Amino acid sequence: MSDELDPGPPPSELKGLLMEHLLTGEPTRAELDRVGRALLQPRGLERQTSRRRFPPELLAAAAVLSIVVGGALIVWNVRAEVQAREGPLDREIFVVLEAGDVQLAEALLTKCARPECQESRRELSRLARKVEEGVPVVADDLEGLAQHSAEALNTNQILSALNAGQLATELRVNQLQREGVAGSKATLAANAFARAHRDSSIEGRRQALLDVLSLVPGTTLAGQARLMFDGLAARESPDASATAPILATEVDLAKEPEPGDEVSAPLPAKEPGDTHLDLIVGTRTRLTAEGLARVAIGDPGIADVRAVRAGLVIEGVAPGTTTMLVWMAKGERRAYTITVRAK
Amino acid sequence: MTDFEGANTHAQVTALVTLTPPRLDLATLYQAHGRQVWRTVARLGVPFEGVEDVVQEVFLIAHGRSNFAAHSSPLTYLLGIAIKLAANARRTSRRRVAIAVPDSLPDGARGVDEELDRRRLLTELDRTLSILPDEQREVLVLCDLESLSAPEVSAVLGVKLNTVYSRLRLARAALLRHLGKEARS
Numbered sequence: 001m002s003d004e005l006d007p008g009p010p011p012s013e014l015k016g017l018l019m020e021h022l023l024t025g026e027p028t029r030a031e032l033d034r035v036g037r038a039l040l041q042p043r044g045l046e047r048q049t050s051r052r053r054f055p056p057e058l059l060a061a062a063a064v065l066s067i068v069v070g071g072a073l074i075v076w077n078v079r080a081e082v083q084a085r086e087g088p089l090d091r092e093i094f095v096v097l098e099a100g101d102v103q104l105a106e107a108l109l110t111k112c113a114r115p116e117c118q119e120s121r122r123e124l125s126r127l128a129r130k131v132e133e134g135v136p137v138v139a140d141d142l143e144g145l146a147q148h149s150a151e152a153l154n155t156n157q158i159l160s161a162l163n164a165g166q167l168a169t170e171l172r173v174n175q176l177q178r179e180g181v182a183g184s185k186a187t188l189a190a191n192a193f194a195r196a197h198r199d200s201s202i203e204g205r206r207q208a209l210l211d212v213l214s215l216v217p218g219t220t221l222a223g224q225a226r227l228m229f230d231g232l233a234a235r236e237s238p239d240a241s242a243t244a245p246i247l248a249t250e251v252d253l254a255k256e257p258e259p260g261d262e263v264s265a266p267l268p269a270k271e272p273g274d275t276h277l278d279l280i281v282g283t284r285t286r287l288t289a290e291g292l293a294r295v296a297i298g299d300p301g302i303a304d305v306r307a308v309r310a311g312l313v314i315e316g317v318a319p320g321t322t323t324m325l326v327w328m329a330k331g332e333r334r335a336y337t338i339t340v341r342a343k
Numbered sequence: 344m345t346d347f348e349g350a351n352t353h354a355q356v357t358a359l360v361t362l363t364p365p366r367l368d369l370a371t372l373y374q375a376h377g378r379q380v381w382r383t384v385a386r387l388g389v390p391f392e393g394v395e396d397v398v399q400e401v402f403l404i405a406h407g408r409s410n411f412a413a414h415s416s417p418l419t420y421l422l423g424i425a426i427k428l429a430a431n432a433r434r435t436s437r438r439r440v441a442i443a444v445p446d447s448l449p450d451g452a453r454g455v456d457e458e459l460d461r462r463r464l465l466t467e468l469d470r471t472l473s474i475l476p477d478e479q480r481e482v483l484v485l486c487d488l489e490s491l492s493a494p495e496v497s498a499v500l501g502v503k504l505n506t507v508y509s510r511l512r513l514a515r516a517a518l519l520r521h522l523g524k525e526a527r528s
Contacts, residue, residue: 007515021467021468024464024468025381025383025385025468026382027377031381031395035373035377035398035399039373039399
């Protein structure tokens with residue numbers, strides 16, 4: 001590249017123009033003073049001199065920190081963007097699972113055709129079965145699920161959902177209401193179902209599930225509760241197949257007593273050991289108690305229960321074992337195991 | 344660009360910090376170079392009403408910068424800032440449909456005729472120089488009107504000396520063609 005030569009002074013043809021404008025743009029004294037005063041105003045100087053100066057090491061550290069934090073934000077944004085692109089189904093799955101509704105999450109995963117969703121669904125089903133059977137789920141069990149799922153499937157949250165039973169009560173209430181159950185009863189049943197997951201003792205879980213069965217018989221939730229109850233029973237007794245299915249039926253307490261109802265025992269104490277009733281097919285027994293609010297029988301095919309004045313009449317219908325729940329007006333609840341033997 | 348550019352070790356940075364001379368007083372700086380900066384800004388096509396603001400900003404920016412005191416020539420440094428701010432102001436003014444002429448003249452101490460004449464000259468110069476691209480106009484104003492040397496202009500604009508020569512040559516040629524056309528018409 002050749003060097004440019006200094007063009008020298010301006011050509012004579014331009015000198016006239018340049019001379020004419022030698023002072024063009026020159027400020028007046030007043031203009032100069034005005035700007036000078038503005039520059040030297042205390043506020044202006046304060047603004048300039050108030051700048052804090054940090055040592056270069058600190059600035060360097062701040063720069064590194066900015067890069068790291070900025071990078072993390074970018075990653076977070078990208079991840080959010082990717083998740084947003086993956087569609088509403090994924091987000092719904094995450095939300096539901098994080099809310100603790102394993103069954104609903106499972107159902108949603110079924111809708112997702114991607115292989116990782118299917119794998120997650122299988123893992124989730126396996127874990128849900130373990131929970132239903134009363135087998136504690138440990139963190140190791142979640143490794144498979146985490147491998148096939150996005151990071152949104154937070155291990156702790158799943159563990160919490162599965163083991164601690166933080167199931168989505170609200171969703172269950174809605175589902176029950178859609179199935180025609182009244183709001184208060186739906187809430188009671190959903191809470192009982194949650195309690196069935198939360199309770200540390202098998203007996204506590206059984207009682208909670210019986211509550212569900214008696215409160216909302218014939219509903220989806222009752223079906224789930226029955227499965228879970230059977231799972232607990234199978235764990236408790238190897239001869240699980242002999243356990244009669246529980247079909248809770250609420251007894252109308254307003255019904256008038258019939259002639260021949262006999263009183264065989266007062267309403268026993270609430271300890272589990274005292275709540276066993278033995279009957280023979282075709283015989284009746286009467287439980288007396290004041291302030292009965294509601295009663296439900298697990299399988300009316302095994303024992304029939306009717307309300308009488310200040311008590312209940314229970315009749316053995318067929319051989320087997322079933323459960324009866326009695327609610328008192330003060331809110332107390334008692335569970336009875338009724339065993340009916342053949343003649 | 345910072346004071347510490349090129350300083351790789353803590354010791355080098357510390358040395359630079361220690362050696363940095365105290366900054367110049369703003370009042371002194373303005374007294375010495377205010378007039379020339381003002382004139383340059385006005386000649387670079389900044390609307391008359393905006394010149395005062397640009398000048399003020401030039402000095403505030405220069406005074407606020409940490410590397411100002413270490414600069415070899417305060418004037419070239421100030422003019423470098425002025426060139427950039429003037430370019431911004433020109434771009435802003437181009438977006439406006441027209442620049443309103445004020446109803447009253449700001450400087451009551453001067454005669455009305457004198458003030459009008461002053462503005463007319465500035466408008467004429469602006470109209471003439473507006474045929475040039477910005478980079479040629481900047482070189483012509485600094486070299487031929489402000490009488491800065493080519494190396495000084497090179498420092499102000501941050502371009503090579505050859506670039507200054509080239510732009511100056513092109514600017515003068517374009518201006519001569521324009522004046523020739525005007526004379527013929």
